[in-house]
Amino acid sequence: MTKAVVLLSGGLDSATTLAIAQAEGYEPYALTLRYGQRHQAELASAARIARASGVAEHLTLDLDLRRFGGSALTGDLAVPKDRDLDTPEAGIPVTYVPARNTILLSLALAWAEVLGTGDIFLGVNALDYSGYPDCRPEYLAAYERMADLATRMGAEKHRTIELHAPLIRLTKAQIIRKGLALGVDYALTTSCYDPGTAGRPCRRCDACQLRAKGFAEVGSPDPLLAGLATPTP
Amino acid sequence: MTKAVVLLSGGLDSATTLAIAQAEGYEPYALTLRYGQRHQAELASAARIARASGVAEHLTLDLDLRRFGGSALTGDLAVPKDRDLDTPEAGIPVTYVPARNTILLSLALAWAEVLGTGDIFLGVNALDYSGYPDCRPEYLAAYERMADLATRMGAEKHRTIELHAPLIRLTKAQIIRKGLALGVDYALTTSCYDPGTAGRPCRRCDACQLRAKGFAEVGSPDPLLAGLATPTP
Numbered sequence: 470m471t472k473a474v475v476l477l478s479g480g481l482d483s484a485t486t487l488a489i490a491q492a493e494g495y496e497p498y499a500l501t502l503r504y505g506q507r508h509q510a511e512l513a514s515a516a517r518i519a520r521a522s523g524v525a526e527h528l529t530l531d532l533d534l535r536r537f538g539g540s541a542l543t544g545d546l547a548v549p550k551d552r553d554l555d556t557p558e559a560g561i562p563v564t565y566v567p568a569r570n571t572i573l574l575s576l577a578l579a580w581a582e583v584l585g586t587g588d589i590f591l592g593v594n595a596l597d598y599s600g601y602p603d604c605r606p607e608y609l610a611a612y613e614r615m616a617d618l619a620t621r622m623g624a625e626k627h628r629t630i631e632l633h634a635p636l637i638r639l640t641k642a643q644i645i646r647k648g649l650a651l652g653v654d655y656a657l658t659t660s661c662y663d664p665g666t667a668g669r670p671c672r673r674c675d676a677c678q679l680r681a682k683g684f685a686e687v688g689s690p691d692p693l694l695a696g697l698a699t700p701t702p
Numbered sequence: 703m704t705k706a707v708v709l710l711s712g713g714l715d716s717a718t719t720l721a722i723a724q725a726e727g728y729e730p731y732a733l734t735l736r737y738g739q740r741h742q743a744e745l746a747s748a749a750r751i752a753r754a755s756g757v758a759e760h761l762t763l764d765l766d767l768r769r770f771g772g773s774a775l776t777g778d779l780a781v782p783k784d785r786d787l788d789t790p791e792a793g794i795p796v797t798y799v800p801a802r803n804t805i806l807l808s809l810a811l812a813w814a815e816v817l818g819t820g821d822i823f824l825g826v827n828a829l830d831y832s833g834y835p836d837c838r839p840e841y842l843a844a845y846e847r848m849a850d851l852a853t854r855m856g857a858e859k860h861r862t863i864e865l866h867a868p869l870i871r872l873t874k875a876q877i878i879r880k881g882l883a884l885g886v887d888y889a890l891t892t893s894c895y896d897p898g899t900a901g902r903p904c905r906r907c908d909a910c911q912l913r914a915k916g917f918a919e920v921g922s923p924d925p926l927l928a929g930l931a932t933p934t935p
Contacts, residue, residue: 532765539816568812571852575808579801583772602857611848618844619804624835 470496473588474577479514482592485648489635490590499527505535510668514659548663550673570603587628641683656692703729706821707810712747715825718881722868723823732760738768743901747892781896783906803836820861874916889925
């Protein structure tokens, strides 16, 4: 089996990506970053998903991106709520974490090089509402070119680096359908950018809204919400 | 003044690079990574250099690259000693840390984006003995292209990312001459890959040998060695 590093945040997209990597025959090495995200609940989700999926190894690294600041996801700006997702705001959302995917991929690249593989999976998505520059196909292509020059395996021509982004052109509903077909247990995942106590989703941030829209389009209840009381308005 | 992020390891090259950035009129924000390097002495050197240079800010981040393994510099392989630097070994040395410069640059990129600058300085060098793939000019050019696509500032065309590598084509002697002309105090720097107690250089690893050769060519004593006793053979 070919090894692959899979970036696993604990969200719906990365859980689906992990299942796809396994379905394609890769032996997954899951990598999670504890970067000071306010949605720490996703770290527990990542651990649950890794365990349930039987990955070869699950590594959680610590790197405190709050030291840089500049993002709603690391605490110094408020997470937007109740936005109309059909009317995208101008520019890049405040939930963008500066260079986060570049940092994540660099860590994945380091581990891939030690494992002797050039295959890296990540759950980025360019459709639905995103607006993050580091989720675009042209970004990933440029990253691959850079990574081939950066590494021993690239320089010595053993391997080229391939970034697998199987969700990049899918809608949230298509992602959920694919995951359900592969047996992903979405009850284990967390999407909310601003969860309350015990990781309870706020249901009002972009991530919660996108997730709800996806399950509604699929016509299937979100297993994460089963058993949670309806929030009081 | 234009802000610039300067990668500062605490070694001779990065101290010189910092002095060059200042001489070119940039306001330096120095970034150091505590990654589990066996030559931890360089962290104290970085702090001393930052203080002596009057940087705008010095940020030391923690990220334990020992979790990945695969390098002599993070502990699981022996640091080569007494090699003949005029006869380069085949391939990439074991002191190569997988994807280290890519990780360092990604962190610099995140900070640069928050600071609102596209200028990043790093002390990589493609001459002398190196052999690290992530020190080559073509790697840096590919990184710049990727970084422009990765970031808010690149995507919104405020700024493009520029990696300044002023030492890339210089020999160690040329670097030292330049630094001495700029008033760099090399007594504050550390180069050894495998220092003994109290950060004492081994004088036998590649880094020590290159440094000694550089000072010899300049015809100037290494101020770091002043006061240290000659090692018993």
